[in-house]
Amino acid sequence: MSELSGVPAFADESSNYAVDACQRGILFLDVMRQRAEEYQERATLSAPHVLDYDAELVADGRTFEQPVNYVLVRIIPSKGVTIDPLKRPFVVVDPRAGHGPGIGGFKADSEIGVAMKAGHVCYFIGFLPEPMPGQTIESVARAEAIFLETIIARHPEADGKPCVIGNCQAGWAVMMLASLRPELFGPIIIAGSPLSYWAGVKGQYPMRYSGGLLGGSWLTALVGDLGAGIFDGAWLVQNFESQNPANTLWTKQYNLYSKVDTEAERYLGFERWWGGHVTLNAEEMQFIVDELFIGNKLAAGEIRTSDGTAVDLRTIRSPIVVFCSKGDNITPPQQALDWILDLYDSADEIRSLGQTIVYVVHEKIGHLGIFVSGGVARKEHDEFASNIDLIDVLPPGLYEAILEPKGDAVEHPELVTGDWVMRCERRTLDDIRALGGNDVEDEKQFAAAARLSEINLALYRAFAQPAIKAVVNPSWAEAMRQFHPLRLSYELFGQSNPFLAWVPSAAELVRENRHPAQADNMFSTIQEQVSGQIVDGLEAWRKMTERMAEETFRAVYGSPALQAALGVDPSSSRPPRKAPKSMLTSAVIDARIDALTGRITHGGLAEGLVRSLLFVGMARGGADERGFEALRRVRRDHAEASLLTLSQFKALVREQHEILLIDEAEAVASIPAMLPKDVNERLAAFEVLRGVLEASGVLNEVAAERLQRVTALFDIEKASAGGEPMVVPTRSTPRTRSAS
The missing domain is CATH 3.40.50.1820 (Alpha/Beta hydrolase fold, catalytic domain)
Known part of the structure; x- marks a missing residue:
């Protein structure tokens, strides 16, 4: 009898799972029906969008x-x-x-x-x-x-x-x-x-090889010509989907099926955007592929x-x-x-x-x-x-x-x-x-692919394009767009399919009598395991095809003979392309340096304070939002500081930073001449300086040493009422808050 004790439980679980699976299948079809109806409805709108705002x-x-x-x-x-x-x-x-x-x-x-x-x-x-x-x-x-x-x-x-x-x-x-x-x-x-x-990494990101493996952008021109001068954006979406076949062919749909009671709204929301296919002029798409993707x-x-x-x-x-x-x-x-x-x-x-x-x-x-x-x-x-x-x-x-x-x-x-x-x-x-x-070898391979693309495009335009343009008309091109596989995947579940007319009423009945299986149902566990195996299989297929694509690309375009035939020097150790430099740019920089050199000793309290902040802050190798927020509050709370607009303050910071880069020693030595003669004003300015610097945390050793130098430049020890030396907190010194 003990051998038969598990039979009722097995029967119950199988029965519960069968009911649940059937109900989920009906609800899945209903979600796909809603997806199709929304797709068809949005196709009639003049300005469809998925903004969550008015x-x-x-x-x-x-x-x-x-x-x-x-x-x-x-x-x-x-x-x-x-x-x-x-x-x-x-x-x-x-x-x-x-x-x-x-x-x-x-x-x-x-x-x-x-x-x-x-x-x-x-x-x-x-x-x-x-x-x-x-x-x-x-x-x-x-x-x-x-x-x-x-x-x-x-x-x-x-x-x-x-x-x-x-x-x-x-x-x-x-x-x-x-x-x-x-x-x-x-x-x-x-x-x-x-x-x-x-750019990319060997063994990863194979999408960059697509242009070379397809022989260049002639295929883009062909698709545009078959569209009567219009490029169907559904082809771009399909290209994205091909990068992750496990998700495209299985996971996205399975996730909806397995969680159909809770996943429908999120799935439909995403599909409203993903399925909103738009078109481009063929000339626009050709520019993108020739000038950017391949070129x-x-x-x-x-x-x-x-x-x-x-x-x-x-x-x-x-x-x-x-x-x-x-x-x-x-x-x-x-x-x-x-x-x-x-x-x-x-x-x-x-x-x-x-x-x-x-x-x-x-x-x-x-x-x-x-x-x-x-x-x-x-x-x-x-x-x-x-x-x-x-x-x-x-x-x-x-x-x-x-x-x-x-x-x-x-x-x-x-x-x-x-x-x-x-x-x-x-x-x-x-x-x-x-x-x-x-590396340089990679760059030469892509340069060869770009050259071959130019040749193939020229051949296509000379020998095939005139005939195709003569045959294709706008009506035929529109019909071709409607038969795109991605569009058909929506239309298949729409109102035009009479075999799914029963789905809405059946789905309503299921919702009224929903009986999901228990989470620990053995058949649900088996379902998850099978799904995982399918995903693993599709992932293995993706990795294999990606590896083959990369190896094929490198074997073809890495050939020294092909590179030489295409005008790429296979023996060169320099990248085949590099953004050119301009003598005019160098002249502008030199003129800027000359102008700033003459301004090293010029400025007042604002320039001296910003230069001091930058001199100390440069030792930190970056900027922290707390320091900027402290500076923002100073600017907000002090009337004189608030007179400086953000753009003016930005220009001031950049100028003082450039001056420090040109001649740091003279720039720092010039700070005392910029400070006010009034002791109280100088003390107040230094408190602002120290408060902003300490807002980002304890100073490191180098920054602390620089702050001590600035302290001397502000002549703080003599200006202090008690005349006691100021202690600058560092990572090895307990931090003390200023009286302010």
Whole structure:
């Protein structure tokens, strides 16, 4: 009898699982039906989006002299959100990469949400599903410039130019515009945006090999011609999905099926954006593939506008914040950061050009999570929004943003605006190289692929394109778009399928009589195990195909004979491309040095105080938000300090930092002449100086020694009422609070 004791339990579990599995199957079909209906409904809208906010139209690019399908809207603040009119506007530019607009404001915890929570008015630059006739990447850039001019004109009282956020594909577009119109920009945040398209690590990130393995961009031209001059963005979405077959073919759907009682709303919300396929003009897509993806011309300064102006990212004057992740297989850290290696020879060159670059590398978040994840928005984007003025006044150089939990151990927690403390630490180009990247041989292989792409495209245009254009008409092209596999995956579950007419009523009946299986049901456990095996199998297949793709690419384009035939010198030890240097740039720098040299001894209390702060702070190798917040409060509470606008203060900081770099000894020696003669004024200024420095924590030994030198320059010991020497706290000295 003991052998049969388990039979009833087995029968119960199998029966319960069978009912649960059947009910989940019906509910799954109903969710897919809703997905299809929403897809069909959104296809009828003139301006579909997934913004979680109300918005008002400010400017419509379709009415411009060069019409484009882009629009500028102002985000209406949610209830309880207070906007400070003196704070700079934030502008979120959405990526046009095949999906519909709105991902930057997809959730309440989003880039838009955290910007408004920090008190900034927020604008959104989005797009409509279909491009305007004749629209190009350059005309889109000109329209976005008009949008920024409009925003600046609407906020003349704002203390700074707009902070512009470019997500994914919008990032390179923002950077191109900022190089052409630098006067329109405040800080720039580029999130998950590729700027150096060949870069990567061997054995990882195989998407960069796709162009070479397909023979170049002739296939892009073919797809555009088959679309009668229109490129279907669904092909871009499918390309993204091919990077993770386990998720595309199984995990996404299985996760819905296995958790259908709780997962439906989240699944449908994401699909509203993911399935909002848009189109581009064929000329736009050809530019993107030729100039960026395969040609990799942006970081090399080889892109020119229609009037011959070179797009040189070194002309950007605004601070640039680069946000990337090691878990992003679409835009890995190398593609997000290696443009810095292409443009600059050292961090000193970055400083000499007056450029400020801050980067942060997340350890594991995926590509979409960079600008969709609520966790990321509550951390990284929240800190960027709260501390954007700190970033704007950082002295020129290369920094890494370090975010640490505020916790109880942090000194002066009252100066921290959020749950994290942001510290910007100085870095060198070697820190970026340490993330991994291409060597000279890798660069030559990609250069050969780019040359072959140009040849194949020319052959296609000469021999095949005329015949295809003669055959394809707009009606035929539209029919082809409707039969795209991704669109069919939606239509299959829509109202046009008569075999699923029973699903809504059956799903309603299931919801009224839902009987989920117990969590410890043995068949549910087996189901999870089978799912895991399927995922493992698809992952193994992905890794195998990626390895084959990389090995094939390297075998083909690494051939010295092919490289020589394509005009790439296989014996050269120099990279096949590098952003050119300009003698004019050197002349401008020399002229700037001469001008600043003459100003070393000039200035008053503001210049002397800032120079002293920088002299001591430079020993720390970075800046902390607490120190800036302390300085902000000084500026807010003192009438004389508040007369200096943020832009004026930024210019003052940069000038004094450059003076210290030119001749530190003379710059420091000149400080006493800048200080007021009145003893009380000098003491008050020194208290401000010390309070700001100590706000970021205990000084290290070098910084403490520098503060002692500054103390002597301020003649504090003689000015003190008691005449007692001042003790500067260090890591080995117990910290004492000043009387103030």
